[in-house]
Amino acid sequence: MNIISRYISQQWQNRVSIAIQLLSFIISVLFIAAAIIDYGFTLSQQEMFYLDKVYHFVQFYFVAIFTLRLVTNWRHIWKNNFVTTIVLGVLLFLTVMPDIFPAASVPQWLARFYHAFSGKFYMLTIVGIFSIMEISRGVINITRRRTNPAQLLASAFLIIIFFGTILLMVPRSTLDGVTISMVDALYLSTSAVCVTGLFPVDLATTFSTEGLIVIALLVQIGGLGVMTITSFFALFFMGNTALYDQFALRDMVWSDTFSSLMSTLLYILGFTIGIELIGAVAIWTTIHGTLGMNFADEVFFSIFHSISAFCNAGFSTLEGNLGNTMLIQGHSGFYITISMLIILGGIGFPILVNLKNALFYYIRYGLNRLTGNKNPMRLPHLAQLNTKIAVSTTIILLIAGTVAIALTEWDGAFAGMSVIDKLTHSFFNATTPRTAGFNSVSITHFSLITLILYIILMWIGGASQSTAGGIKVNTIGVAFASFLSIVRGESSVTMFNREITDHSVKRAYATIFGSVMVIITCFVTLVLLEPQLEPFALLFETISALSTAGASLGITSELTDVSKVIFSVMMFIGRVGLITVAMSLFSRQERRHYRLPEENVIIN
Secondary structure (H helix, E strand, O other): HHHHHHHHHHHHHHHHHHHHEEEOOHHHHHHHHHHHHHHHHHOOHHHHHHHHHHHHHHHHHHHHHHHHHHHOHHHHHHHHHHHHHHHHHHHHHHHHHHHHHOHHHHOOOHHHHHHHHOOOHHHHHHHHHHHHHHHHHHHHHHOOOOOOHHHHHHHHHHHHHHHHHHHHHHHHEEEOOOOOOOOHHHHHHHHOOOOOOOOOOOEEEEEOHHHHHHHHHHOOOHOHHHHHHHHHHHHEEEEEOOOHHHHHHHHHHHHOOOOOHHHHHHHHHHHHHHHHHHHHHHHHHHHHHOOOOOOOHHHHHHHHHHHHOOOOOOOOOOOOOOOOOOOOOHHHHHHHHHHHHHHHHHHHHHHHHHHHHHHHHHHHHHHHHHOOHHHHHHOOOOHHHHHHHHHHHHHHHHHHHHHHHHHHOOOOOOOOHHHHHHHHHHHHHHHHHOOOOOOOOOOHHHOHHHHHHHHHHHHHHOOOOOOOOOOOOHHHHHHHHHHHHHHHHOOOEOOOOOEEEEEEEHHHHHHHHHHHHHHHHHHHHHHHHHHOOHHHHHHHHHHHOOOOOOOOOOHHHOOOOOHHHHHHHHHHHHHHHHHHHHHHHOOOOOOOOOOOOOOOOOOO
16 A cells, blocks of 8 residues: 555656646746737836736746745755755845845845845846746756657747747837838748848848847857757756756757766857857957947947857848948958858857867977976877868868959959958958858859859858858768769778768768758749749849858848748758758657668669
8 A cells, every 4th residue: 555655646746746847837938928028018007017917926936936846856956956056046035035025124234235136127137047947947858758859959949939020020129110020020030040141121220229139149049059058057057867868968969978968068158158259359349430339339239240250140230231331441350350250150069169179188288398298198189070071171162262252253343442352352252151141242243153152152051060051061071072982982981081970971961962952942932933033043042041141132122921931941941950850840760670681773
């Protein structure tokens, strides 16, 4: 009887736990929806009264749930994340102190701090963090129930795109007297989250500062990756260590081992914040006092463009993008800075970590030599194969693209510029198609040869696990190595004295084939839907959308709503990944423990 009663008790505990998790998830979504309404609309006093009631309900609910979990799971908390839990608990309980102890009862020396804790902004920030934590907990619990990680990733992107669409449509996001349709908001939100850079309206004349901040946040979320942010909250704040969770999250952020999963997430966040801050400072030094802005506008301009460049998004707050007449000449430092941010964002987070490790090792190695250690240990193969392929392919494409654009546009689109500006814009326009979407000189002024080169660069894109799109330089590198191995009659595919696995080769060819099929299908569909537009411009826009490149020949605003939805789907596929989207649509087959008879197929 004891065993049966214990089993029944455990069942009820599990049911109660699941019910609380579901309720917490719903309440967290409710809080975010209330915050969107509060941000986006001008509300009456009565409406604000009811909204404040929602805020207080969610606030006290989290206090009650936090206390309950603290009491029931104190042993687990003590062993795993005691400090984090206590800090978050103190911050949460401070939000309800003004409701428990009136301000008049607080000593004078404590009144200043008390006023800060009693503010609405503080309460919304802390409760917002707990809401994101609960949503992250819900997402991680979905992975524990054996949901396809590809479905999870695709769903997470769709949710962010949905909220972004709503935020862009609210009155506060647009300038007075300006409205944006739902289709255009969906298109722009998709473009921002998928870091594409295609937009159907002019940002500078449509959106307010708040709207531009929303776009920057969507770009940042899309650049980091929705699952990276979700995983960080789940692991850092909740100490989730389930084995299946570790497998799913490790694959999503491409961590080498389980033990390095958290460090990989921290590296991604650290690299992003650090590089974007340095980039913002560098951009500010190149434009200070030259664009007719005050200091606050210059700072916002610098931060916005640093985020947009590192995330390979291609959004600009200037009319005419970066081809604005105030920038086009005499700002070589600005364009070089933007180009370097694009390259760093497009090279991939695992490669940045690998390069950092190699750099630190060589610094320690050099210091050991200088301090008298004549035989310090030297480690071979510091650079991983993935790093070698991505870096070498990127350098080749940048050099070849710069030389080709300089030769074709020296006396064409770049006519009238100084030699320094011509070289700068050649390099910039060889960098931005992969896949940033900025433009300095209007693309419509380029020759046909340059536009074809643009298409090739957009289709290839950046490196895997980066903010860039395209089929990726890793894919092209592996496919080229496979081609050489067949031509040479070799039995295996090798690069840099390493043999590439059959799985990688198959995935490369599948990616190329799938990309070509999607481009052909969408291009033919768009030609039928948009007979008034030039087919080459539609092909250019199609590849730009799928590759999340953001380059356009100026037809975006002329597209019908149906075409905009098609392009939104293409941007989504390009950002999430063609293989990932395909895997999310099909259930995975169980692995066969046998092999079928082999037979050659004539291919020539």
